[in-house]
Amino acid sequence: MEEREKIVDLFYTQKETLDNFLERDAISKEQYDNSLNGLITKMGITKEELDRIVTKRLVLRKWRMEDAPSMFKYASDPAVGPICGWPTHKDIAESKQILNMLMQHPYCYAICLKKDIEHPIGNIELKIESDLTNKKDEGELGFWLGSIFWGKGYMPEAANALIKHAFNVLGYNAIWCGYFDGNNQSYRVQEKLGFLYQYTNNEYFVKPLKEVRVLHVSLLTKERWLSLNPRI
Numbered sequence: 001m002e003e004r005e006k007i008v009d010l011f012y013t014q015k016e017t018l019d020n021f022l023e024r025d026a027i028s029k030e031q032y033d034n035s036l037n038g039l040i041t042k043m044g045i046t047k048e049e050l051d052r053i054v055t056k057r058l059v060l061r062k063w064r065m066e067d068a069p070s071m072f073k074y075a076s077d078p079a080v081g082p083i084c085g086w087p088t089h090k091d092i093a094e095s096k097q098i099l100n101m102l103m104q105h106p107y108c109y110a111i112c113l114k115k116d117i118e119h120p121i122g123n124i125e126l127k128i129e130s131d132l133t134n135k136k137d138e139g140e141l142g143f144w145l146g147s148i149f150w151g152k153g154y155m156p157e158a159a160n161a162l163i164k165h166a167f168n169v170l171g172y173n174a175i176w177c178g179y180f181d182g183n184n185q186s187y188r189v190q191e192k193l194g195f196l197y198q199y200t201n202n203e204y205f206v207k208p209l210k211e212v213r214v215l216h217v218s219l220l221t222k223e224r225w226l227s228l229n230p231r232i
């Protein structure tokens with residue numbers, strides 16, 4: 001990890017301690033804000049560095065246009081896009097077009113390994129515009145990872161952190177998630193996160209692929225998430 005990233009990592013470790021104090025009412029909001037601002041100044045944390053979600057092994061950061069080659073590397077793999085409902089990227093220009101769109105989305109993050117935050121390995125988003133809900137305090141979770149990184153528990157780790165942020169910081173009360181029939185990998189991630197099956201739409205029209213598929217939909221309420229994560 002580069003020197004600067006070590007400092008940012010330390011910042012997030014200390015911020016997590018402050019977050020825990022605040023959540024347990026061990027400090028007031030004023031004390032929290034003062035301590036956090038002190039850390040930001042002392043460590044010279046930039047706006048971009050502040051808009052990150054950091055976990056044990058990962059950094060979720062905003063996408064940048066320079067990420068196009070990384071996105072293309074993984075999104076050009078036919079094992080990734082179609083299973084989510086979008087076409088395999090044909091060239092870097094297409095990845096740039098998608099990046100341009102994702103960069104406008106407020107809660108969309110490039111998933112990076114801590115040891116290399118310059119080369120994202122996947123995407124995670126809390127969508128504010130969703131076919132599954134139109135309530136202001138609800139969102140939809142979407143995600144994908146480059147196939148060489150599957151099976152290491154990275155997505156449950158990333159999603160848990162984004163869900164925590166959604167419930168504790170953004171004020172969400174429920175998060176929906178869907179998967180197309182047969183996508184056992186996605187089903188397993190949702191199950192590990194605590195999502196509960198709600199219903200099946202047998203005639204869901206997948207716009208980017210212009211085809212009809214069977215969509216299974218699940219839900220994680222804040223109440224259930226808190227009951228599963230009492231110490232968070």
Ligand SMILES: CC(C)(COP(=O)(O)OP(=O)(O)OC[C@H]1O[C@@H](n2cnc3c(N)ncnc32)[C@H](O)[C@@H]1OP(=O)(O)O)[C@@H](O)C(=O)NCCC(=O)NCCS
Pocket residue numbers: 079080081083084143144145146149150151152153154155156178179180183184185186188189192
């Ligand atoms: C779904 C996805 C994000 C899971 O991420 P992940 O970090 O691999 O998640 P996990 O490590 O917890 O693995 C989840 C499941 O994937 C399956 N899996 C693991 N490695 C796998 C591999 N190499 N190939 C296929 N499936 C695999 C296992 O069933 C695993 O469940 P288990 O832990 O009970 O054995 C990832 O598989 C992916 O990007 N898939 C393509 C895109 C997609 O389906 N996105 C979701 C759209 S709804």
